[in-house]
Amino acid sequence: MNRRQVILDLKDLRTRFHIAEGTVYAVNGVSLTLHECETIAIVGESGCGKSVTMLSVMGLIPVPPGEIVSGQAFYRNRDLLALSEAEMEHIRGKEIAMVFQDPMTALNPVLTIGRQISEPLRVHLNMDRAAAQQRVIELLEQVGIPDPKNRMNDYPHQFSGGMRQRAMLAMALACAPSVLIADEPTTALDVTIQAQIVELVTRLRDALCMAVIWITHDLGVVAGLAERVIVMYAGMVVEEANVDDLYDDPRHPYTLSLLAALPRIDRRRDRRLKSIPGAPPNLLVAPHGCPFAPRCEFAFDRCRIETPPLLPVAIEHRARCWYDVVNGRPFE
Amino acid sequence: MTRYIFRRLLQAIPLLFVISLVLFVLMQNMGDPIATMGGRNVTRSADRERLKRQLGLDKPIIVQYLYWLVGNDWTKTDLDGDGVAETPGVRRGVLRGDFGLSLVNKKPVTQVIGERLPNTLLLMLTAEAFILIFALLIGIYSALRQYSTFDNIITTVTFLFYSMPVFFFALVAMYIFAVNFKKWGLPYLPTVGMFEPTAGKTPLQVAWHMVLPTATLSFGFIAGYSRYIRSAMLEALGQDYVRTAKAKGLPRPEIVYIHALKNAALPIVTIIALDLPFLLGGAIVTERIFGWPGMGRLFLDHVSRGDTPVVMGILMMIAVAAVIFQLIADILYAWLDPRIRYT
Structure with a gap:
C-alpha cells in the first residue's frame, strides 16, 4: 500500500518545556512517517503531546520555555529541525501548511479575511495585489464561501464558525502545500459543521493530492478520513495501524479503552460507555515504565519498570505494550 | 458614523x-x-x-x-x-465668544491665552513626537526580547524614571548639561527662556532652548508608555493569530508590525488620548523651572492671583480638548478594530 514516496519522516522527536514548576516532558520520542497524498490521524486525549509534536515540526514552539531536545524531521530529505528561521519561512505556508483548532482566535480580528488569505500568496508566490485578489476569490469559492467577491472584505467576526474554518482552510491551501497539518480543526465546531469540514478536506485532499496529518481527540471523526491512525499517550506513540485494523483489532490497552468509551451505532444501545479510570499522566515527571500502566487493567510488574518499545504486532501494525491483549497473556 | x-x-x-x-x-x-x-x-x-x-x-x-x-x-x-x-x-x-478681561492686566483672556498657546503647542508637540517614537521603539524592542539583558536594563531604568519627580529630573539635567558642561568647557545647554535676547528669536535658538524642557517633559511619559506598549505587544504576540501568521511563513517584521501591533495599538490609543488634553494645558512644573512662556506658567501665575476669567479660559480649553480627543480616540478605535461599530 505504501509504495508512495515518504514526504515527512519524523525520527525520535523529544520536546520539553521548562516552566516554573519544573520540566514538562511533552513529547518523548515520537517517530512517524507520512507518504505523499496520504492521510494520517494522530489521536489522543488533551495534553498527550499531539499538537506539540506537529508544532515542533513547524518550528512554532516558543523557545524558551520550549526546547526540542532531540530528533529529526525530514521533509523531502531536508531536516526541518536543522533549518534556520529564514529557511523555515519558505517551508511554512508554502510546503507545509497548518490549520488550527479555534478559527475565532486563530484569525487576526483586525485584518480582513481577504488580506489574511492573500498574505501567503504575496510572500511565497510573489503575486501582485490584483493577482492575489483573484486567487483569493478562487480559493474562497473552492472552500464553499458564497459570494466570495464581497465576503473577502469581511472581518473574521462577520463570519460564522464554520465559515471561519473554511477561510482558515483557504488560507492554508493558498500556496497548494504538499502537507496539511490540521490541528483539531473541527473541535470548536457544531457536529453538522464538523462533518462538512471533514468532507471538504477529503475532497480538497483528493483534488490536490495533499498529504494530511489530522490531529484530533475524536476517534469518530477519524474513521472516514484517515488511512492510518497513530494513537498517542503521554508524548509517546502507543499504537500505529491502518484505520480498519485499529478499530477492529486494537492491540494497546489504551486504544481498547478509547474505543470502549466511544458510542457506536453498530453496538447494543443499552451497554454503558466505559470511561478510563484514573487521570492522564503528570508530564512533569520524567517518563519511566509504561506511561499508561497506572490506568491499565492488564498492567503487571514489568510495565512499571521498563518502557515497552513500539513493536510490530501484525502487518503494518505496531503497539507499545508488554501484554498480548489477543491471547490474554504477557509477550514471551 | x-x-x-x-x-x-x-x-x-x-x-x-x-x-x-x-x-x-x-x-x-x-x-x-x-x-x-x-x-x-x-x-x-x-x-x-x-x-x-x-x-x-x-x-x-x-x-x-x-x-x-x-x-x-x-x-x-x-x-x-x-x-x-x-x-x-x-x-x-x-x-x-467673550471670555472677559484678565483681572490682573485687563487684557482680553483670548489674547492672553493666544500669546502663550503657540509656545506651549511647540513644546508639547515636540515632546509628544519624542514620547511616541521612543516609547514605541523601546516598548516593542523590549517586548520582542522579553527578559533579555536589554529588557531588564530598560525595565529598571523605566521604573526609576517613572517614579522620579519631574523637578528632580529637571534640576539634575540642568546640573549636568548646563552647569557642569559649562565648567568642563563643553557646549552647554541653556536653562531659561526661549532664546538669548542678544541672538533674537531664531529657529535654531528656540530649538536649542527646547532641548532640556522637552527632555524633562518626555522622560516620564516615555517610561510609562513604553511599559504599556511592552505589555500590550507581549499580549498580542502570545495570541493564536500571531502563531497563524507565523505558520503562514510571513516574515517577522510583518508579523510584529502588522499582525501584532495593530491589535496592541488599541489600549495604547486610549492612554494617549487621555493624556493629550493635559499637554495642551502646558506643564506647570517644567515651564516654571525652565522659564518657558507657555500655558502652564500662565496658569500658575493667574491662579495664584485668583484671576477667574483667565483660569476659566484655560480650564475650559482643556475640557473641550478632552471631549474632542476622546471622540478622536473612539473614532480611531473603530478604524483600528473592525469589531467596534458606532451607530
Missing part, C-alpha cells in the same frame, strides 16, 4: 456646562483677586468696595457665573454704590 460624531458632540454640551459651573464655583476658593492688586501697598477699604463693584465680585456667585456665561450687556450695574444701577454692562459672555 457622521451621526455618531454629531450625537457625541451634542452630548458633550451639557457635560461642558456642568464642568464649567463646578470649576467656576471652585475658583471662588482660590483667593481674593483684589487682595493682590495693590502690590505691597494696602488697598483702602473704600477702593476695595469700588473695585469689587467694578469687577462684579459683589454679586452672588451664581450671578457671576451667569454673567461669565451669557454676559451682562442686557442689564445695568451699580458702579458707584449709590443703590441705583445706571451703567450698562459690556460683557458678552463665553457663549458669544
Whole structure:
C-alpha cells in the first residue's frame, strides 16, 4: 500500500518545556512517517503531546520555555529541525501548511479575511495585489464561501464558525502545500459543521493530492478520513495501524479503552460507555515504565519498570505494550 | 458614523456646562483677586468696595457665573454704590465668544491665552513626537526580547524614571548639561527662556532652548508608555493569530508590525488620548523651572492671583480638548478594530 514516496519522516522527536514548576516532558520520542497524498490521524486525549509534536515540526514552539531536545524531521530529505528561521519561512505556508483548532482566535480580528488569505500568496508566490485578489476569490469559492467577491472584505467576526474554518482552510491551501497539518480543526465546531469540514478536506485532499496529518481527540471523526491512525499517550506513540485494523483489532490497552468509551451505532444501545479510570499522566515527571500502566487493567510488574518499545504486532501494525491483549497473556 | 460624531458632540454640551459651573464655583476658593492688586501697598477699604463693584465680585456667585456665561450687556450695574444701577454692562459672555478681561492686566483672556498657546503647542508637540517614537521603539524592542539583558536594563531604568519627580529630573539635567558642561568647557545647554535676547528669536535658538524642557517633559511619559506598549505587544504576540501568521511563513517584521501591533495599538490609543488634553494645558512644573512662556506658567501665575476669567479660559480649553480627543480616540478605535461599530 505504501509504495508512495515518504514526504515527512519524523525520527525520535523529544520536546520539553521548562516552566516554573519544573520540566514538562511533552513529547518523548515520537517517530512517524507520512507518504505523499496520504492521510494520517494522530489521536489522543488533551495534553498527550499531539499538537506539540506537529508544532515542533513547524518550528512554532516558543523557545524558551520550549526546547526540542532531540530528533529529526525530514521533509523531502531536508531536516526541518536543522533549518534556520529564514529557511523555515519558505517551508511554512508554502510546503507545509497548518490549520488550527479555534478559527475565532486563530484569525487576526483586525485584518480582513481577504488580506489574511492573500498574505501567503504575496510572500511565497510573489503575486501582485490584483493577482492575489483573484486567487483569493478562487480559493474562497473552492472552500464553499458564497459570494466570495464581497465576503473577502469581511472581518473574521462577520463570519460564522464554520465559515471561519473554511477561510482558515483557504488560507492554508493558498500556496497548494504538499502537507496539511490540521490541528483539531473541527473541535470548536457544531457536529453538522464538523462533518462538512471533514468532507471538504477529503475532497480538497483528493483534488490536490495533499498529504494530511489530522490531529484530533475524536476517534469518530477519524474513521472516514484517515488511512492510518497513530494513537498517542503521554508524548509517546502507543499504537500505529491502518484505520480498519485499529478499530477492529486494537492491540494497546489504551486504544481498547478509547474505543470502549466511544458510542457506536453498530453496538447494543443499552451497554454503558466505559470511561478510563484514573487521570492522564503528570508530564512533569520524567517518563519511566509504561506511561499508561497506572490506568491499565492488564498492567503487571514489568510495565512499571521498563518502557515497552513500539513493536510490530501484525502487518503494518505496531503497539507499545508488554501484554498480548489477543491471547490474554504477557509477550514471551 | 457622521451621526455618531454629531450625537457625541451634542452630548458633550451639557457635560461642558456642568464642568464649567463646578470649576467656576471652585475658583471662588482660590483667593481674593483684589487682595493682590495693590502690590505691597494696602488697598483702602473704600477702593476695595469700588473695585469689587467694578469687577462684579459683589454679586452672588451664581450671578457671576451667569454673567461669565451669557454676559451682562442686557442689564445695568451699580458702579458707584449709590443703590441705583445706571451703567450698562459690556460683557458678552463665553457663549458669544467673550471670555472677559484678565483681572490682573485687563487684557482680553483670548489674547492672553493666544500669546502663550503657540509656545506651549511647540513644546508639547515636540515632546509628544519624542514620547511616541521612543516609547514605541523601546516598548516593542523590549517586548520582542522579553527578559533579555536589554529588557531588564530598560525595565529598571523605566521604573526609576517613572517614579522620579519631574523637578528632580529637571534640576539634575540642568546640573549636568548646563552647569557642569559649562565648567568642563563643553557646549552647554541653556536653562531659561526661549532664546538669548542678544541672538533674537531664531529657529535654531528656540530649538536649542527646547532641548532640556522637552527632555524633562518626555522622560516620564516615555517610561510609562513604553511599559504599556511592552505589555500590550507581549499580549498580542502570545495570541493564536500571531502563531497563524507565523505558520503562514510571513516574515517577522510583518508579523510584529502588522499582525501584532495593530491589535496592541488599541489600549495604547486610549492612554494617549487621555493624556493629550493635559499637554495642551502646558506643564506647570517644567515651564516654571525652565522659564518657558507657555500655558502652564500662565496658569500658575493667574491662579495664584485668583484671576477667574483667565483660569476659566484655560480650564475650559482643556475640557473641550478632552471631549474632542476622546471622540478622536473612539473614532480611531473603530478604524483600528473592525469589531467596534458606532451607530
